[in-house]
Amino acid sequence: xxxxxQDIGRRIAGLRxxxxxxxxxxxxxxxxxxxxxxxxxxxxxxxxxxxLGQLARAFRISMAxxxxxxxxxxDARIARDDQPVWQDPExxxxxxxxxxxxxxxxxxxxxxxxxxxxxxxxxxxxxxDLEHHLVLLEGxxxxxxxxxxxxxxxxxxxxxxLNTANAxxxxxxxxxxxxLTVITP
Numbered sequence: 486x487x488x489x490x491q492d493i494g495r496r497i498a499g500l501r502x503x504x505x506x507x508x509x510x511x512x513x514x515x516x517x518x519x520x521x522x523x524x525x526x527x528x529x530x531x532x533x534x535x536x537l538g539q540l541a542r543a544f545r546i547s548m549a550x551x552x553x554x555x556x557x558x559x560d561a562r563i564a565r566d567d568q569p570v571w572q573d574p575e576x577x578x579x580x581x582x583x584x585x586x587x588x589x590x591x592x593x594x595x596x597x598x599x600x601x602x603x604x605x606x607x608x609x610x611x612x613x614d615l616e617h618h619l620v621l622l623e624g625x626x627x628x629x630x631x632x633x634x635x636x637x638x639x640x641x642x643x644x645x646x647l648n649t650a651n652a653x654x655x656x657x658x659x660x661x662x663x664x665l666t667v668i669t670p
Contacts, residue, residue, distance in 0.1 A: 493537075494525050498526040508522050508526075535607065538608075549595065552580070576605055579598040580596075599662075602656070607652070614647070616667070616669075617647055618642060619663055623639055623660070624655060631649035637663075
C-alpha cells in the first residue's frame, strides 16, 4: 500500500469517528460492506473510484476532499513531484491531485487518465451542484451525465453541474487523459 492509500484509509476512519458513526452505520449510508470498510480503514486494501464516490456521498463531501484532507494551507506552487497520485485497483484509472483541496479555496484540479476500454460509473454525485470543467488532453472520452451523452476529442471542454449519475468511458484506441476542475458550491 502506498502512503496515499494509507492516508485515505486514515481519512475515512477519521471522518467516520468525527461523526460518531460505527462501521455498520457507514456501511448502511454508503452501500459499502462493513468488512470492506474495515480493510480500507486499516490500509489492507485500496478502495476503487466507485467506492470512494459512495463514501464521499455518505460523508457529504467532494471526492477531492477525500484526497486533499482539507490542508490548512498549501504553497502557491505545487511541484509535480508533490502532487499525490492514486490508482484505482479495478480499472487502472490514475488520479493526480494537481491542485489539491486546501482551506481558503473552493476549487481543485485533477488530472485523470482512464485506460482504453475502461468505464467508471458513479450512481450519484457526492455533493449536489458540484461545478465541473473537464478539458480532454489526449485520447477520446465519452461522458454520460444522466441521460446526456457527450463524445469528447482532444481540446474539447465540457462544463456541467453534477446532480445525477455520471460515467467516464475511454473508448480507445488509447487512454483518455484530461484535466478536471471541480468547484464546490
